Every structure is written in structure tokens, then in C-alpha cells.
Amino acid sequence: MKEDSCVTFIGAGNMAEAIISGVVKKGQYRPEQLAVTNKNNMGRLIELQDKYGVQGIARDRLPISSANIIILAVKPKDAEEALWFLRDRLQPDQLVISVMAGISISYLEAHLSKHQPIIRTMPNTSGMILESATALSPGQHVTMKNVNLAKSLFKAIGEVYVIEEEQMDLFTGMAGSGPAFFYYLVEHIEKKAVENGMDSIMAREIGAQTILGAAKMLLERSEPTSQLRKNITSKNGTTEAGLEALSRSGGGEALMAAIEKAMNRSKEISKELEQNSLEKNRL
Numbered sequence: 001m002k003e004d005s006c007v008t009f010i011g012a013g014n015m016a017e018a019i020i021s022g023v024v025k026k027g028q029y030r031p032e033q034l035a036v037t038n039k040n041n042m043g044r045l046i047e048l049q050d051k052y053g054v055q056g057i058a059r060d061r062l063p064i065s066s067a068n069i070i071i072l073a074v075k076p077k078d079a080e081e082a083l084w085f086l087r088d089r090l091q092p093d094q095l096v097i098s099v100m101a102g103i104s105i106s107y108l109e110a111h112l113s114k115h116q117p118i119i120r121t122m123p124n125t126s127g128m129i130l131e132s133a134t135a136l137s138p139g140q141h142v143t144m145k146n147v148n149l150a151k152s153l154f155k156a157i158g159e160v161y162v163i164e165e166e167q168m169d170l171f172t173g174m175a176g177s178g179p180a181f182f183y184y185l186v187e188h189i190e191k192k193a194v195e196n197g198m199d200s201i202m203a204r205e206i207g208a209q210t211i212l213g214a215a216k217m218l219l220e221r222s223e224p225t226s227q228l229r230k231n232i233t234s235k236n237g238t239t240e241a242g243l244e245a246l247s248r249s250g251g252g253e254a255l256m257a258a259i260e261k262a263m264n265r266s267k268e269i270s271k272e273l274e275q276n277s278l279e280k281n282r283l
Contacts, residue, residue: 006066007153009036010082011073012044012056015099018127019071022157024052026130037062039078064089069149072098072108076269079103080276083111090116095146097121097153101172102269105139105165117142119150122168122176123157132158133175137165169270173263181258182211 007029009016016036023029031053038044038059045056057063064070064086074082079100090096096118098108108118118139123132134154138147147162154160163171186207193203217228233239246252 006033006035007069007071008062008064008067009034009071009073010038010086011071011075011078012036012038012041012048013073013075014125015123016071016073017048018125018132019073019099019123019154019157020048020052020054022127022130022132023153024054026156028153028156035062035067038074039081059085064094065091067094069153070094070096072096072100072103074100076100076102076273079107079273080111083108087112092116095119095142095149097150099123101176102169102266103273104270105137107270107274109139109141115141117146119146120165120168121150121154122172123154124176124179126179127154127157130157133178134158134160135163135168135171135175136160137163137168169263169266170259172266173259173261176266177258177262181255186211 007023009020020034020036024031024034032055034052034054035057036045036048036054037057040059042056042058045058047056048054049056070086070090072079072082072086086096090113092113092115094116096108096112096116098118098120099122101122103120105118105120108120109116112118119142120137120139121134123134126132127134132154134157136147136150136154151160151162161171186204189207189210190200190203193206194200218225221228223231229243233243
């Protein structure tokens, strides 16, 4: 627990809640050490305050200077407005952590005070159950102390991977958006099970347990992923028949296309924001 520090969240959506839920559950921070604000939805702030015991504070009353860490968790389209709000309120030693998809470090640095320490991250909503996969890319003015502080915070909600920023869009497609791809898979497992007379709740539990077991095998066994697949694929057996159907339907290609699409969208968001910012500056 960080006795002398405070974390302030700019943005109160699902990602902010996932981090808040995780760090409170893990005891990384006391609820009163966490403050959260948004643009104008006081109902949402009251909801988070009642649920987790954090401080829900209207933006115009937010004590920015008391925070060691500022977490930017607004939607990408609201990034510029949030950055302008922060720009003249930040102290030089306050660490800014972005969890906004597609927002580059250079964009953040251009909109905040010179030499502000900034870390770009991409957690996922599995942080609510302390199982996030979080990537972290430090900006040019970040110290090792800043990196360790960010790693400590996100380790409270799962695993942390320090990567080069060029890989962040790929990571977004893999792990930021990835949980939705697995939920989509289980949705279809449920659908097929129900079509064949199984209760939907039981089907969901079976699908979830199957993915959980496979994930643990991947993490705990040293064999290549392809070998784990081969280990349960008997000649002319049920698994081989299912895999052949997946292949004929383009299952593998569809998953890779989903990751690529999400990755490219992350890149597009960055370009769109930069272009909009340039156009505003010309006016």
C-alpha cells in the first residue's frame, strides 16, 4: 500500500472502474487514496463512490496537485479536451499514465507541459478480477522510479509487460480488445449448446472453464502452442473433426483478421487525433 500517495482518474468509464476495482480489491491503495472525475456525469461518480469507497469529485473541484499519479481514462475522442484541462494544473513531477487506446506518447507530450513524465499503457477489463494483461511504454522524460511505480500499480490487477511503443497498437489488438474476442467465442459455444438442448447457464460455465483450463496449460506447460493442440488431436477423432470445421470456416484467419483490424483501428485513432489537432492549430 502507498501510504503517502494518491491516484486521480480523469474519466470514469469501464477501464477506470476495472483499475479501481482491482487495486482496491488487492489493497494496493486505500479507497480514500483514489479520486475519480469525469466531464459532467455526477451520477456515475456517485455510483463508483458508493461501490468502491473512492472519492467521486466534480472536475472543477478536483485537487490535481495532491495526486502522485494522474490516470487518463477518457475516450480517445475526448483526449484533447482532457489534456487541455490538465496542462496548466500539473506539477513537473506528477506521473501521467494514459490508458487511452490509440493515443501516442508524442501526442500526449505535445499537449502537456514540457518534460512531463508520461507512460502509455494498455490494460484490459479483466483487471476487475486481477487478471489483466497490461502493456506499458515509457515516454522520454520518465525515470526508472516512474516505471516501477506504474508497474507496481498495474501488477495489482494482473501481469505487466514493458514493450516498445511501436508494439502498442499490436498489443491493443491482442490483449486490449482480446477479451471481447473470447467472449464472442463463448457466446457461440452457448448458442450451439442451447440449440442442442443444454441450459444456457451451464453452457456458459462449461465454455468458461474450458478456456480457463486451456489458458492455464499455456501458462504452465513449456510445449509450443501447436504441440498442445496436437496432443489432444487424435487421428479421425472428435477434435480433428472440429479443427477441420474451424479451418474450412476460416476460424484461424478470422481471429488474425480481428487482431489486425483492432490494431489498425488503434493506429487510425492516433492519426485522426493528430490530424484534427493540426487543423485546429491552423485556425
